[in-house]
Amino acid sequence: MRVSRLMLVTLRDDPAEAEIPSHKLLLRAGYIRRIGSGIYAYLPLLWRVLQKISAIVREELNAAGALETLLPQLQPAELWQRSGRWAGYTDGEGIMFHLEDRQGRELGLGPTHEEVITALASDLLRSYRQLPVNLYQIQTKFRDEIRPRFGLMRGREFIMKDAYSFHADEACLKQTYAAMDQAYRRIFSRCGLRAVAVEADSGAIGGSASQEFMVTADAGEDLILASTDGRYAANQERAVSLPAEAVPLPGGARSAGSGEALATPAQTSIEQLCEAHGFHPSQTVKVLLLLARFEDGCQQPLLVSLRGDQQLNEVKLANAVTARCSADHGTLLDIAPLSAEAATREGLSALPLGFMGPHLEDAVLSGAASWTPRFLRLADATATALEAFVCGANTTDTHLVGAGWGALCPAPDSLDLRAAQPGDRCQHDPRQQLEASRGIEVGHIFQLGRKYSSALEATFTNEAGQDEPLWMGCYGIGVSRLAQAAVEQHHDANGICWPTAIAPYELMLVIANAADAEQVALAERLYEQFGAAGVEVLLDDRSERAGVKFKDADLLGIPWRVVVGRGAATGMVELVERASGEKREIPAAEVQAALLERLLPERSGLVAA
RNA sequence: CGGGAUGUAGCGCAGCUUGGUAGCGCACUUCGUUCGGGACGAAGGGGCCGCAGGUUCGAAUCCUGUCAUCCCGACCA
Numbered sequence A: 001m002r003v004s005r006l007m008l009v010t011l012r013d014d015p016a017e018a019e020i021p022s023h024k025l026l027l028r029a030g031y032i033r034r035i036g037s038g039i040y041a042y043l044p045l046l047w048r049v050l051q052k053i054s055a056i057v058r059e060e061l062n063a064a065g066a067l068e069t070l071l072p073q074l075q076p077a078e079l080w081q082r083s084g085r086w087a088g089y090t091d092g093e094g095i096m097f098h099l100e101d102r103q104g105r106e107l108g109l110g111p112t113h114e115e116v117i118t119a120l121a122s123d124l125l126r127s128y129r130q131l132p133v134n135l136y137q138i139q140t141k142f143r144d145e146i147r148p149r150f151g152l153m154r155g156r157e158f159i160m161k162d163a164y165s166f167h168a169d170e171a172c173l174k175q176t177y178a179a180m181d182q183a184y185r186r187i188f189s190r191c192g193l194r195a196v197a198v199e200a201d202s203g204a205i206g207g208s209a210s211q212e213f214m215v216t217a218d219a220g221e222d223l224i225l226a227s228t229d230g231r232y233a234a235n236q237e238r239a240v241s242l243p244a245e246a247v248p249l250p251g252g253a254r255s256a257g258s259g260e261a262l263a264t265p266a267q268t269s270i271e272q273l274c275e276a277h278g279f280h281p282s283q284t285v286k287v288l289l290l291l292a293r294f295e296d297g298c299q300q301p302l303l304v305s306l307r308g309d310q311q312l313n314e315v316k317l318a319n320a321v322t323a324r325c326s327a328d329h330g331t332l333l334d335i336a337p338l339s340a341e342a343a344t345r346e347g348l349s350a351l352p353l354g355f356m357g358p359h360l361e362d363a364v365l366s367g368a369a370s371w372t373p374r375f376l377r378l379a380d381a382t383a384t385a386l387e388a389f390v391c392g393a394n395t396t397d398t399h400l401v402g403a404g405w406g407a408l409c410p411a412p413d414s415l416d417l418r419a420a421q422p423g424d425r426c427q428h429d430p431r432q433q434l435e436a437s438r439g440i441e442v443g444h445i446f447q448l449g450r451k452y453s454s455a456l457e458a459t460f461t462n463e464a465g466q467d468e469p470l471w472m473g474c475y476g477i478g479v480s481r482l483a484q485a486a487v488e489q490h491h492d493a494n495g496i497c498w499p500t501a502i503a504p505y506e507l508m509l510v511i512a513n514a515a516d517a518e519q520v521a522l523a524e525r526l527y528e529q530f531g532a533a534g535v536e537v538l539l540d541d542r543s544e545r546a547g548v549k550f551k552d553a554d555l556l557g558i559p560w561r562v563v564v565g566r567g568a569a570t571g572m573v574e575l576v577e578r579a580s581g582e583k584r585e586i587p588a589a590e591v592q593a594a595l596l597e598r599l600l601p602e603r604s605g606l607v608a609a
Numbered sequence B: 001c002g003g004g005a006u007g008u009a010g011c012g013c014a015g016c017u018u019g020g021u022a023g024c025g026c027a028c029u030u031c032g033u034u035c036g037g038g039a040c041g042a043a044g045g046g047g048c049c050g051c052a053g054g055u056u057c058g059a060a061u062c063c064u065g066u067c068a069u070c071c072c073g074a075c076c077a
Helices: A021-028 A044-063 A077-083 A086-090 A114-124 A170-190 A270-277 A314-329 A340-345 A451-455 A479-489 A517-532 A546-556 A566-570 A588-603
Strands: A032-036 A039-042 A074-076 A098-100 A106-109 A133-142 A157-167 A195-199 A210-216 A222-227 A233-235 A258-263 A285-294 A299-307 A332-337 A376-380 A389-395 A398-403 A434-449 A459-461 A467-469 A471-478 A507-511 A537-540 A560-564 A572-577 A583-587
Touching: A021 A032, A021 A479, A039 A044, A044 A133, A044 A157, A044 A170, A044 A479, A074 A077, A077 A086, A077 A106, A077 A114, A077 A451, A086 A106, A114 A157, A114 A451, A114 A471, A157 A170, A157 A479, A170 A195, A170 A210, A170 A434, A170 A471, A195 A222, A195 A434, A210 A222, A210 A479, A258 A389, A285 A314, A285 A389, A299 A314, A314 A332, A314 A376, A434 A451, A434 A479, A451 A471, A471 A479, A507 A517, A507 A546, A517 A537, A517 A560, A517 A566, A517 A588, A537 A546, A560 A588, A566 A572, A572 A588, A583 A588
Parallel strands: A195 A233, A299 A376, A507 A537, A507 A560
Antiparallel strands: A032 A039, A074 A106, A098 A106, A133 A157, A157 A471, A195 A210, A210 A434, A222 A233, A222 A434, A258 A398, A285 A299, A285 A332, A389 A398, A434 A471, A459 A467, A560 A572, A572 A583
16 A cells, blocks of 8 residues: 555644543544544554454454354344343443334444343254354444543444353353453454453443453553462452451450440541541441432432441442342442432431441431431441441441440441452462552453343253253453554554554555655565565655654554665665664665564564563 | 533644734645755635624623533443
């Protein structure tokens, strides 16, 4: 391809709309254009990158025995109503674009395809003899994100590879899950990415085990906690750790009872309380008041106890609440802190906010206009493990010292609701600490179990002749996000440095002076030869000055460059590697062999980065 | 949705405080000189100043509303 025919428009200044390096560079180098918030046009150069990534994904998934397919993006509401996700995905903060057709039937634009694929599976998969099956597609997804961000990182329309597997039993599911884990590692490695696999929460998709693949980058939206020995890594929303030991309360367990009142005027926070009376935060129990809203309209007040020095992990809390309530009330829509104003609106008398203890009685909720008049009481293990502690007295300006579970009130079940923090000791080896880094989630694999197949009655007949729900797994890769993540990980002050395996072209052939007939003739000859040798070559034939072409070549990030310039008269050209900047003067007759020697191993993407 | 900010030429910005009918750099077109790291000179083209109301003799500028975009939180590939 000739640059003069490429519709290439590069920008000298960073566009004001972009914040992170990869987004700025993709815009500046002419790879993408914004059409609307979270909606981007993939220009010809980026489309080549996406095609290359897709090709790698196809090769690896096909090798793992998966079948490519293409499912509809327009999906009937009925399918989603049967799985129980229509309301959650369309009401309130739901992310599904939805519409009505001319008959008034509701449809959604697919944010994911569990429903469709499960319906197909129940139609087509009748016998254990057909299993296992693993289907995938590479396709545009639509999600009405609450906040689109950072170009392709979080778009409302984006390209995703999603795969779904079906099994006769859990062991077989685990086998495919492991195979996909391996395929994913190869895919990211071949794309030239440094990616780490971390334990993850399974979120709205549901199911049991799940693992995310993170491209490490400072601009990443997720916080990863990993042990220094590399044996444990998890997304912070999922991470577990050993909390610091609590500092025993002076007087200790002997005095533990219903506690002694202590005047604590206006000391509503743990910091103020500890500073005023010399307590250590780990000697206190803090009590959080929140409200959970469910699909069926139920509004359940939550009373959550944590040790004072710990932070609440909202994902763990949401999972605990879902486990206790969703059988009765459907999907959990959200959990939000309960404010004094909200309590007043409910017609309740003032709650002792800032001075609450775990023994706060349900009576304070009596007369609530729309809330369930009974707390769901939850406690983190760090709180229930305290023998004697300081907590609010449920009376303004008063705390209790030396209170203990049992005497004060029964201890709720011990749960893990705390957020693991960098510096915490690891569970697998207390000598190891957790370290934080940031990551971009480019892939996620789940063992779904039988959640969707049960809801949609997708069953098969087992060897014993009985019907049972299919076991399912699902596996996603954000293809367009991966392309940008690659730029985030591979760029320098001058522009992008694509890994060869996903670069839009492999070689940029630059004519330094397009007015010099000798240079043009030599470059044209080389262009022919490289093309014939199967090298993906871009010829910069524009009548720009050499400096402009060099700047653009750096910005575009094509991994190899051959410059035909003043050496052309004596048959010499220059071979340059973009990433390292390494340059060699070399006879034109030898340049193809020299390039191929380096290029061929890079194509597979499996060389050391 | 809550909090913050910005809308002026394709891109980056000034002008607004103190109203008088729009400017700079890059990009684009033509000509000349240049020609290995974003050249120089000359001449040009391109803007209902986001949109709608209002105040005023007169609004990019002041007021009201509205829309859009971006940033910080909940969502996720």
